[in-house]
Amino acid sequence: MHSNKIIEVNNVVTQFGKNLVHDGINLHVNEGEIYGFLGPSGCGKTTLLREIIMLENFKSGSIELLGQKIETVGMREAQRLRMQWGVLFQSNALFTSLTVAENIALSLQEYTNLSPEAINDIVAFKIDIVGLNQFDGTLYPSEISGGMKKKAALARSLVMDPKILFLDEPTSGLDPISAREFDTLIVKLRDLLNLTVVMVSHDLTSISNTLDRMAVIDNKKIVAEGSLEEIKKIKSPFIERFFSNKRERI
Amino acid sequence: MAAKVKVGLLVILEGEVATYKIQGSPTVQRLSIIEKQLHASTDNVKAKSIVWDLSELESMDSALALLIAKSIENAQNSDKEVVLSAMQHDVEKMLHMAQEHAHFGTHFKPAKEGILHAVGVDSADRVTKFLDFLSFFGQMSVIFFGSFFHLLHIRWKEMTFEIYESGIKALPIIMLTMFLIGVVVAYQSAAQLKLYGANIFIVDMLGISILRELAPMLAAIIVAGRSGSSYAAQIGVMKITEELDAMRTMGFDPYAFLVIPRMLALVIMMPILIFFADIAGIIGGMLIAKVDLGLSTTIFMERFVEVVKVKHFWIGLLKGPFFAMLIATIGIYRGLQVKNDTQSIGFNTTKAVVESIFAVIICDAFFSIVFTNLGY
Known part of the structure; x- marks a missing residue:
């Protein structure tokens, strides 16, 4: 696999009021890999993710996404970037007033001139690849279970065939069986749709099942970046504590 | 590329x-x-x-x-x-x-039901809703009147907070609006009264209409818009975020914690708000009487004491707690009706305001008839 850098984070500093969150973060994500942000809670993993998807501003440094520097990007380019990624939020963020199918179809209706039949075909396809039943498409988010909501939100984030998929703690709140199913699904979709996946995760099993490379954020800095084996060799109090926790492995 | x-x-x-x-x-x-x-x-x-x-x-x-x-x-x-x-x-x-x-030709529209089906579902729905409201009203009443016998159980801190939020903070806007209504009513009637040279009767007219009807009604409408909507929205969001369920499991009765403080706060504050609305309205009318009809403040006050009986003032004040009960009950009920989606917050907040204003007006009409027939 040729390693094209699809996301590059250089020296990013984030500060909320007096609270310094990131003090010079450097990392890069290669095309086609599943990349994870790890770290103790409150270390700013989700903040970093939100900065990359342009929901949060950073104080200094630069983030390059698909060859665009997002701190200087214009409105049009920003919009074009947004077409090329999908985001799955921790709380799913499905629009509660729309059915699952309407949630998924929203971007297609807004950004394409496709006929309703073609839109339905695409929606049905996405519903199928995330492992939902076609019937679930007619239900409202309040009528389906947590695992199904995750899948529906995933289908929504995949609807425009994005290059990059951002996942914020995708397996949190899922039971172990659904969580493992979700891991398999992510890897499968990456292979099928040539996705690059960036996720924030706490779930050890999910980390070892899915991630190709990862960055560990601790004390406002990246303490380690690399594959799981590489990370485990690095001496850091957080890494030792995190991976010595055997409870989750059966 | x-x-x-x-x-x-x-x-x-x-x-x-x-x-x-x-x-x-x-x-x-x-x-x-x-x-x-x-x-x-x-x-x-x-x-x-x-x-x-x-x-x-x-x-x-x-x-x-x-x-x-x-x-x-x-x-x-x-x-x-x-x-x-x-x-x-x-x-x-x-x-x-x-x-x-692929699943070609899938469509996600639910099957359409006939009109009879829709009418049936809607009727059944309305009956259940009405029964729901009755049961809610019953529950509220039991707790409300029960709280008089268990004064210690009342959450005084929440209640004082609500008195400040829904009562005292509403005072400026109520007084300003009522002042302007006093001005408008006086100004419009002055033009008519002048024709007959019946200038002095503006005092009778303003006194009775403001004390008895306008001030209580306006205070109630503003409180419904301010607090009825905020109760519905707040309790609705608490329901979505499962805060209400959390309270129940911790053994806190949401009624005691949320409902009673709000209700008592409004019941206490409404007569006070009406009292101040009375003052603002009369001052507005007095101003126009002086400017437009040349009625000095002294003459206005003398005539006021002479012709406007104190019963009008008491009747206006008496309506306050009833209006307050209606506004609080409907606002809170609508909040509890919120379902698990964001749209129903907007829907129920709107309903809370519309229904409470409507209920206040119905209640006012009822009072009007009863008091007139009783000879007050």
């Missing part, structure tokens, strides 16, 4: 064979161009066999793959021969996946 080729569909007809070729690299945003061309050609082309030449395509997203897969399926269903060219690996993989996971 490679040489930019315009996105489109190339159709080559050779006798009985139609060859389709995708030009450019269409993404889902521009796919509609191809979709339209494909539809147009399937309608026109009467070829017996179709060749999809995808050999030059470098990549394909799932939307395009679906479109091609559907056209292949349609062609095969109408007994046409379909030939696929050699494809690059990624393109072939995507096409296979599209064929595997």
Whole structure:
């Protein structure tokens, strides 16, 4: 696999009021890999993710996404970037007033001139690849279970065939069986749709099942970046504590 | 990016064979161009066999793959021969996946029910809603009157907070509005009274209408708009975020914690708000009486004491607690009716305001009839 850098984070500093969150973060994500942000809670993993998807501003440094520097990007380019990624939020963020199918179809209706039949075909396809039943498409988010909501939100984030998929703690709140199913699904979709996946995760099993490379954020800095084996060799109090926790492995 | 080729569909007809070729690299945003061309050609082309030449395509997203897969399926269903060219690996993989996971012709509209069904469901719904409200009202009343006997159980801190939020903070806007209403009513009637030289009667008119009707009504309408809506929205969001359930499981009765403080706060504050609205309204009227009709403040006050009986003031004040009960009950009830979606917050907040204002007006009409018949 040729390693094209699809996301590059250089020296990013984030500060909320007096609270310094990131003090010079450097990392890069290669095309086609599943990349994870790890770290103790409150270390700013989700903040970093939100900065990359342009929901949060950073104080200094630069983030390059698909060859665009997002701190200087214009409105049009920003919009074009947004077409090329999908985001799955921790709380799913499905629009509660729309059915699952309407949630998924929203971007297609807004950004394409496709006929309703073609839109339905695409929606049905996405519903199928995330492992939902076609019937679930007619239900409202309040009528389906947590695992199904995750899948529906995933289908929504995949609807425009994005290059990059951002996942914020995708397996949190899922039971172990659904969580493992979700891991398999992510890897499968990456292979099928040539996705690059960036996720924030706490779930050890999910980390070892899915991630190709990862960055560990601790004390406002990246303490380690690399594959799981590489990370485990690095001496850091957080890494030792995190991976010595055997409870989750059966 | 490679040489930019315009996105489109190339159709080559050779006798009985139609060859389709995708030009450019269409993404889902521009796919509609191809979709339209494909539809147009399937309608026109009467070829017996179709060749999809995808050999030059470098990549394909799932939307395009679906479109091609559907056209292949349609062609095969109408007994046409379909030939696929050699494809690059990624393109072939995507096409296979599209064929595997597609559900063509799915529609996500729920089946339509007949009008009788709709009427039936709606009627049953209304009956249940009404019973719900009755049961809620009963529950509220039991707790409300019960709280008089258990003064220690009342959450005084929450109640004082609500007195400040819903009562004292509403004072300026109520007084200002009532002052302006006093001005407007006085000004309009002054023009008529002048015609008959009955200037002095403005005092009777203002005194009775403001003390008895206008001030209580206006105070209630403003409180309904301010607090009724905020109760509905706040309790609605608490329901969605499961805060109400959390309170229940911790053994805190949401009624005691949320409902009673709000209700008591409004019941206590409403007469006070009406009292101040009375003052502001009369001052507004007095101002116009002086400016427009030349009635000095002293004459106005003397006449006021003489003709406006104190019962009008008491009747106005007496309505306060009843209006307050209605506003608080409806606001809180609407909050508890919120379902698990964001739209129902907006819906129920609107309902809370509209219904409480309506209820206040009905209640006022009822009082009007009762008091008049009783001779007050």
